[in-house]
Every structure is written in structure tokens, then in C-alpha cells.
Amino acid sequence: MLKFLSKVQIEFNPLNPRTAACMEFLAQCNSRKAKESNPACQVEVKRCIDDHPPQITVTYVNGVVENIDAASTPAQHIRQRILERGQLLETEQMFREAGEPWPVLIPEEELHQTFPGTKVSFFLLSFLFV
Numbered sequence: 001m002l003k004f005l006s007k008v009q010i011e012f013n014p015l016n017p018r019t020a021a022c023m024e025f026l027a028q029c030n031s032r033k034a035k036e037s038n039p040a041c042q043v044e045v046k047r048c049i050d051d052h053p054p055q056i057t058v059t060y061v062n063g064v065v066e067n068i069d070a071a072s073t074p075a076q077h078i079r080q081r082i083l084e085r086g087q088l089l090e091t092e093q094m095f096r097e098a099g100e101p102w103p104v105l106i107p108e109e110e111l112h113q114t115f116p117g118t119k120v121s122f123f124l125l126s127f128l129f130v
Contacts, residue, residue, distance in 0.1 A: 001079055002029060003037040004086030006061050011046040012054035012070065022054045024075035058082060062089060 002008070008029055012022040028034060029043045054070040056078060066085075068078055095102045 001037070001082055001086075002034045002041040002043075004060055004082060004089055005038065005041050005058050006063075007042045007044070007057075007059040009044045009046065009057040010055075010070075011048055011052065011057075013048045013050065013052065016051070016054065018071040019054045021070040021073060021075045021078065022056065025056060025070070025078055028075065028079060060085065060089065 010022050010026050010029075012019040026043075026045065035041075056068045056070045057065060058068065059065050068081075070078070092102050095104065
């Protein structure tokens with residue numbers, strides 16, 4: 001998970017009952033496996049004493065910063081969101097290394113074409129030609 005991030009900042013009040021997602025996400029960030037995936041990722045913890053809602057700010061390796069409301073988002077959803085965005089970053093990097101334009105634009109007429117190996121159902125054919 002950390003391999004897609006350059007910085008993680010976790011802000012929460014430890015006495016606030018809404019900090020469960022922050023604590024769980026912090027535990028995931030401090031795990032040996034996560035740290036080995038990207039030792040250069042900075043994990044900062046800021047403990048607040050006011051009633052500020054818990055917040056997680058992640059900075060991706062491409063510089064995009066995302067603020068996440070940790071009071072209403074479970075840690076598993078935060079992790080899943082990071083992994084999904086990370087897969088998109090990997091795909092983008094793969095296309096750029098191959099010299100292909102990003103994002104890939106598919107012409108409208110190609111979206112409706114069939115390709116070898118697909119079967120057109122008899123039901124569809126009879127419906128179209130009636």
C-alpha cells in the first residue's frame with residue numbers, strides 16, 4: 001500500500017471516540033510489510049487536543065494530495081482506495097514508458113464493434129432482423 005505513496009499524515013485526537021479508522025490505518029502503515037514496500041514514505045502523526053475530526057492526508061508518488069475524512073471512512077475503504085489509485089498510477093506509468101498517450105481514448109465506433117472470438121446470440125439476431 002505504501003509503495004504508491006510518498007507521504008501520509010494522520011491527524012486525530014486520541015480521546016475522540018471517532019479515531020478507530022486512524023488507529024487502524026496507522027497500524028497498517030507501521031507494519032513491517034508496508035514499510036518494506038516503500039521505506040522512503042514519510043508517515044507523520046499529529047495528535048490534536050481540540051475537537052477537530054480525524055483526518056488522513058495521503059500524497060501519492062505523482063504528487064496528488066488526497067484528504068480523507070477518517071471519522072466516516074473505515075480504514076479498509078481507505079486502504080482499498082489507495083490500492084485502486086495505485087493500480088491506475090502503475091497503468092499510466094506503463095503506457096508512458098511504452099510511448100503511448102495517456103489517457104487512452106477509444107473511438108466511439110470501436111466500442112460497438114465485435115471482435116474475433118465473440119458469438120452473437122441467435123436471440124439478438126432474430127430480434128434485430130424482425
